[in-house]
Structures are given as C-alpha cells and as structure tokens.
Amino acid sequence: MTMAVYAAICAGVLVFMAACATRAVMYAKQPPHLRWELYPVPHEPAGRARYGGSRYEETDWWTRARRRNLAGEVRFMLPELLFLKGLRDANRALWYRSFPFHFGLYLLGGAALLVVATAIVTIGVPAGAGGTLEATSRGLYRTAGLAGGALAVGGALGLLHRRLTDRALRRYSAPADYFNLASFVVTLVVLGAGYATSGPGFTGVLGLTRALLRFDTSVHVPALLGTGLILASALVAYIPLTHMSHFIAKYFTYHAVRWDDRPAADTRAMARRIAACLATRPSWSAPHVGADGTRTWVEIALENPTEGARS
Amino acid sequence: MSDDLRLSDMSRRDREMLAHVDNGDLTPLPAPLDDAAAERPWTPLSPQAREKCECLLDDTCVLNLSRPASRGEEDALVQRFLAGLDKLFTRENNWTFLQPLVLTMEHCAKCQTCADACHIFEASGGHEVYRPTFRSEIVRRLYFKHVKRGGLLSAWQHGDIEITWPLVARLAELAYRCNLCRRCAQACPIGADNGLVAHELRKLFSQEMGIAPKEIHASGSMLQLRAGSSTGMNDAAVKDNIAFIDEEMSEKTGLRVETKWDVEGADVLLVHNAGEILAWPENPGAFAVALDEAGVSWTLSSDLCAYDAVNYGVWYDDAQFARIALRQAEAARKLRVKKIVIGECGHAHKALSVVADRLLAGELAVPRESALTLLRDLVVGGRLPLDPSRNDFPVTLHDPCNVVRLMGIVEPQREILRAICPQFREMHPHGVDNYCCGGGSGFALMSGHNFVDWRAHVSGRKKLQQVLRAFGDCLAPSQPKYLCAPCSNCKGQMRDLLAYYGLWEKSRILYGGLVELIVNAMTTVKPGFIEWEWR
Numbered sequence: 001m002t003m004a005v006y007a008a009i010c011a012g013v014l015v016f017m018a019a020c021a022t023r024a025v026m027y028a029k030q031p032p033h034l035r036w037e038l039y040p041v042p043h044e045p046a047g048r049a050r051y052g053g054s055r056y057e058e059t060d061w062w063t064r065a066r067r068r069n070l071a072g073e074v075r076f077m078l079p080e081l082l083f084l085k086g087l088r089d090a091n092r093a094l095w096y097r098s099f100p101f102h103f104g105l106y107l108l109g110g111a112a113l114l115v116v117a118t119a120i121v122t123i124g125v126p127a128g129a130g131g132t133l134e135a136t137s138r139g140l141y142r143t144a145g146l147a148g149g150a151l152a153v154g155g156a157l158g159l160l161h162r163r164l165t166d167r168a169l170r171r172y173s174a175p176a177d178y179f180n181l182a183s184f185v186v187t188l189v190v191l192g193a194g195y196a197t198s199g200p201g202f203t204g205v206l207g208l209t210r211a212l213l214r215f216d217t218s219v220h221v222p223a224l225l226g227t228g229l230i231l232a233s234a235l236v237a238y239i240p241l242t243h244m245s246h247f248i249a250k251y252f253t254y255h256a257v258r259w260d261d262r263p264a265a266d267t268r269a270m271a272r273r274i275a276a277c278l279a280t281r282p283s284w285s286a287p288h289v290g291a292d293g294t295r296t297w298v299e300i301a302l303e304n305p306t307e308g309a310r311s
Numbered sequence: 312m313s314d315d316l317r318l319s320d321m322s323r324r325d326r327e328m329l330a331h332v333d334n335g336d337l338t339p340l341p342a343p344l345d346d347a348a349a350e351r352p353w354t355p356l357s358p359q360a361r362e363k364c365e366c367l368l369d370d371t372c373v374l375n376l377s378r379p380a381s382r383g384e385e386d387a388l389v390q391r392f393l394a395g396l397d398k399l400f401t402r403e404n405n406w407t408f409l410q411p412l413v414l415t416m417e418h419c420a421k422c423q424t425c426a427d428a429c430h431i432f433e434a435s436g437g438h439e440v441y442r443p444t445f446r447s448e449i450v451r452r453l454y455f456k457h458v459k460r461g462g463l464l465s466a467w468q469h470g471d472i473e474i475t476w477p478l479v480a481r482l483a484e485l486a487y488r489c490n491l492c493r494r495c496a497q498a499c500p501i502g503a504d505n506g507l508v509a510h511e512l513r514k515l516f517s518q519e520m521g522i523a524p525k526e527i528h529a530s531g532s533m534l535q536l537r538a539g540s541s542t543g544m545n546d547a548a549v550k551d552n553i554a555f556i557d558e559e560m561s562e563k564t565g566l567r568v569e570t571k572w573d574v575e576g577a578d579v580l581l582v583h584n585a586g587e588i589l590a591w592p593e594n595p596g597a598f599a600v601a602l603d604e605a606g607v608s609w610t611l612s613s614d615l616c617a618y619d620a621v622n623y624g625v626w627y628d629d630a631q632f633a634r635i636a637l638r639q640a641e642a643a644r645k646l647r648v649k650k651i652v653i654g655e656c657g658h659a660h661k662a663l664s665v666v667a668d669r670l671l672a673g674e675l676a677v678p679r680e681s682a683l684t685l686l687r688d689l690v691v692g693g694r695l696p697l698d699p700s701r702n703d704f705p706v707t708l709h710d711p712c713n714v715v716r717l718m719g720i721v722e723p724q725r726e727i728l729r730a731i732c733p734q735f736r737e738m739h740p741h742g743v744d745n746y747c748c749g750g751g752s753g754f755a756l757m758s759g760h761n762f763v764d765w766r767a768h769v770s771g772r773k774k775l776q777q778v779l780r781a782f783g784d785c786l787a788p789s790q791p792k793y794l795c796a797p798c799s800n801c802k803g804q805m806r807d808l809l810a811y812y813g814l815w816e817k818s819r820i821l822y823g824g825l826v827e828l829i830v831n832a833m834t835t836v837k838p839g840f841i842e843w844e845w846r
Contacts, residue, residue, distance in 0.1 A: 031409055032669065036411055038493060039717070039718070039743045051743070052716070056680075057684060057719065059684050084500060091424040098422075168423045172448055176468040177421065263668055264676075280402060280403035280404075286520060301637055303634070306537035
C-alpha cells in the first residue's frame, strides 16, 4: 500500500503540474486578439474604476500618460479569488454552495502545502521531536484540513443537489458534471474516514510526508487512508484535464480579454505579434471575403470587394 | 411556453418552429402599458415565408435562408458549416478572436449565472431558446465533437449533439437573437463570453457560407464599400443633403451654419452615422451649430466610407469590419487631421476606437475620440452660452452598450445632462450595468417579416420598462419628456419601440440625441430647437 500511495501522489502531482502548465502555455501562446475589453476595468485610476470609466473619457486621451492602477486590480482580484465576489453578487443562491466548496479546497490546499513545508524543514528530525514549529504546524494543518474537508464536502453536496434539482442546471449538465462533484465528495469522505481511523500505529500525516520525501517505504499506511490518498491523487491529476481548470483560464479571461486594453502601439512586441497575424493566409470560402489561401489577411482587408461597382 | 425545449430539439428534422412566445409569457410592463390584455398581438409569419424559408426557430425570421432542394444539398451545407467551424478555431482564419473564443468554449461551468443578466431571456419570460447558454452549449458540443474530434469519452464529459441541416439553419437564426451587449459576459464569474459566441457564429456563417441578414451585409457593409455609405448616399448626395441641413439649421437657429468638407489639417474629422443625415438631420445640424459656436476647427470627409461612421462588420464579419475601419482611418490620414471624433453612434465608437485599434498601425493610427467627450468639454468648459432652463422638462438617458460597458465612457454624457437638464433622472440600472435597447448588433436596422414584433415584445422590452419607470412620476401626456439616446441605432430602436406602443400619444415621450439638448439650451440660438413633434 505504501508504494502504491507514493506512486499515486507523485504521479498525481506531476500530472497536475504538467497539465496545468500545458494548458497555461496553450492559452498564453494564442495569437493576440482584437481588443474586446469589458468595463469596469479595475486597473483604471480609482476614481474612474469605481463606476467603470476608462481613459476614453479624457479629451485627447492619447496625449496623457497611461496610468495603471495595479492596486485596483489587487483590490478586485482578492475578494474575487478568495470569496468569489462576482458569483456572490450575480447568483447568491449558487454562491451559498460554491463558496464553501471552493474555500474548503483552498483550506485543503493550504493544509497540504503547510504539511509539505513543515516536512521539508523538519526532515532530519525524529517524529514528534519538531518542537514548537511542528506542534504549531500540526495544529494549523489539522484545523485547516478538517475545516476545509467539511466545507468542501458540504459545498460539493450542495452543488450536486442543485445540479440535480434545478431544471436549468440539469438540462445543461453532462454526466461528467455530476461525476466531478461526486468525485470530490467520495474522495474527501474516504480521506477523512481514513484519517479518523488511522489509529496509533500510523506515523501521522507529517511523518508520512517526511517518509515520502525520503522515499522511505518502511512506514505503514492504513488501507482506508491509503485508498483516500490514491483517490485524491487521481482527482488532483484529473482536474486540469477538465473545465474545472478555470483557475487557470480565469487569469486569461480577465487579464488577457476583459481587462486587456493595451493599445497596439503600446509595445513593439505587440506590434510584431499583430504584424505576424496580418501576414497569415485565411481560407474562408464566402466569395466576398476573397480568401483563397494565398492572399494575406492584410491584402484581403485592403481589398474592396465592390471595386468597379461604385455608383 | 416552450420551456421543455432540449438542446437535442435543435437537430429535429420536422419543420415545426422550436419556440413560440405568447404575450402571456412576457414580463409585465409598467403604466401606462400595464394592461396585459391590451398587449399588441404579433403578426404571424406568412405561410409563404414558412414554406420558402428555413424559419424553424421561433416566431420570426431574419435570414430568409432558402430551403435546400434535397438531402444531398442539406448534407453539403452541413459540411460547409463544419468546415467553417474548423476555421473558427485556427490561427490563420480567426486570430482576431481565437483566444477569447477558446477560453469560452473550454471553461463554461454551466452555472446559468448569465441567464439572469440577459434582457432577452428575462423579457421573454424565460424561454429556453433565448437562454444565453442555449446557443453557446450547442456550439460547445459541436466544438468538442467536430473540432477536437472527441469520441464517446468527450460526449460523456461535454455532452453530445447530432448535427443536421435543421440544426445549422436554426443556429444561424439563433445567432441573431442576441444583441451582443455582453451583459452576460460581465456577469460570468469565470469570464466566459456568450455574446462572443453569437458574434463568432455570425462570422462563421458570413465568412464561410455567405449567410448574413441583407440589412447588414448586402444593404449594409457591401453598400457602404460600394457607394460610401450604408444609406446608399455617394459623396455628391451626402454633400447635397448636408448643404440642405446647413440651410435648415441656419434658418432654425438664426446662426450661420456651413459645414466644411475635406479641410486639410483641421483639428477634428467628425464622422456621423450617415443614417442621422437622412433620418434625424437635426443631429448633424446641431453638431455643426455647437462646434462652430465653440470655435472648433472641424471638417467632414467625402472619402469612401469616411462620411459614414457605421461599421456593420463589427457585428458579423472581420473582413468587412477591417475594410471599413481601414478606409475611415485612411481618410483621416489623408486630411492630416489631429483626431477623428465619432458622432453619436455607439457601435462606431467601439468599432473604430477599440476593436480596430490593433489594426491601425503607423500613419493609420490617427487618434480617435468620442463626441461625448468633446461635447462635455464644450459644455463644462464654458465654451457655449447655455441656459439650462430651456431644457426644463424630464430627461432620461439611455446608455448605449458599446459606449459604456464596452468602452468605459460613462460620465461625460452625464456631466452634460447634469449641467443643462434640471430634470435629468437616471434609469436603473445604468452606466456599465445598463440594459441594451434591444436594437443592438444590427437589430434596429432589421424589420423583415415580423421582426419588429420580436424587437418590441422581446429584445426591447427591458429597456421599455426602464424608460417608463424613469418617467413614472410624470407619465401624463401634458408633460413632454425626452429620452436621450446618444446612438443612432439605439435611437432607431427607441423610435420603433415608442411608436409600437403609442407612447408619444399616450405619454408624450420623445426620443433624440444629446447634442440636440445642448443646442436647445444655447442662448445664441432661437428658442425651441427641439420640436415636440413625433418623427
């Protein structure tokens, strides 16, 4: 069981990181698009950002320095990331379920990171001899883990219930949408039960993590806890392969689309990227486009399909 | 109500329309239109239209797609659609919107938060076919199945849909049941953009299959590229019309008005929606009066496309969009003006200032500015002699989506109204949270078959409710009221809405632009620039 747990955790983390990176790179490498921003844009100066104004409200705006209010972005993003403010404002009924689910996952993620960090710091220390640091960390990750697990399971059950009972949500849900939520519930319940029943013979979460970092296979992992850890590893690997990787997408939908108000002339890099796009050769078939696969985008744009017919 | 509609119904091969909106389904209107029984009935689509065209979606039809003669022809059309769908997701064909489109395809959580933000879905009483995700979810399933070549696992993960010609025909119509106001995108917690999906669908149909409403393509962008304006006016005709407006304005205001054409080195190249020149000549006339009075150095251009700010391509076709934007910028470059100022036309604001920005490089990057900003400076900066008491009647402001939510120009128009209209009152919500007038993305230009019924009953209903509530304290016809809509297409929709429901007769609600209110308040102008007559 120990070997299986180690293998699952390593594979899960590796797949997760590789899939997240692949997805992020895929989005980042998309060509620059035409501007398509949506106001309010929070990096406008605070006075304007409050009501959704832009630099276009200023006379001769191009003669004025472009001021980016990064603090405004942070002020927007923090409540959005931590508390799902947008959902709270626009869909309170769903937020009551979605917020505990997401916040629970944050707590679980935080607890996992804390365990790993503590294990790294105390890797040479015998079990239970980590002193105040270990004791404090244990208190924190236990609290965060238990609270996070409870919130995430409660939220996932709430979301599952809503998806099953709300006609609009049910109508648009694919089987995987139910599976995904159920996976969180099953995994976290098994993990919690495994932890609760691990008994005195178990070295503890911190001890297990230290052993994993040393690849020490001599530690005993109880079967139920091991099953929970394998399930959790699989779930971690699965998330970035699905639309649930919106934590990556959201960076791009906000920063690269909704708030991307950079003029073309802003940087040479952008101008170069646009120039490369203008040199592409489209193949749209409608006659008025005049794209035959040999003419560039800019040649098509410069052409007048009605030439010679001007009245 | 067709609330049992399923996504799979879009693939049905029978010739029944999928959705029927009954007046009883619609959200109630405030006084004086609060008698639901008196709601105007719809004109049904004619049997000929149903027989000849693919009117398979709902009670109306904008595309007039011909029925394929055979199953083979249907299959060929489906293949063309799929080819276009593939192109929509390639860099060389669609770099312009690829990134936001892919993000929207991959990450919708189907939480339906967007539905509550959509004025069309809400006004229809929640008809499934108008739900923002109805259209998007079909496109998403087609994307995973046909673009990403997903199999059974993909169908389990993303859902399945069968592609048939009726589905393609219905999807084409459905692309024109969205105003592209992007209020749904604003509400999406993830940042998915259902408005963009409708936009990209329109593009696919236009650029691959040559399918687009004639009002925005054949009689729109193609006419503009041929004659110079989507109104059909060539340069000689527009000069004649402007000369006539100058004459009328001089007589009406007591000031000498003379529009200057093609003045090299002018500070401002003013571009109007040319529809104003024909339908609301007092708007370009008022601009001439105000700019001359303030001593602004300005000109109009008689170059192809440059005397008409419209760019319908922004709603449905990237090639047409780029062609018009480039010609407008080229006219400004040629005249060596300091800036282009865009008149009261919302989509022209967004198209030329924002969407075209990355296409206009080098000498074509002539600065573009909103007329609302320039007018604000003239009013607030004291460059015009103004007497607000001349505008002492209730005024409310419609925010064109393209100007506010899509461009962030929110305050200048309000600064003007607060300065010159003592009885200015807001609609709720307003600014970047506004509702579309229901005529956005070309709908205001479309009136084929019974589309006006759909616009008035469904897409314009939310705005109508807002207008009536804003004037709720003064609905009696003894009190004239002014609905300010600083956008030509919005104004067209307001005209149609108010006329449809008889609100000029019932409540004396007049619609008009912003600059007319400014000139109406100018003390150097004869009183009564705004004429309280229906037009």
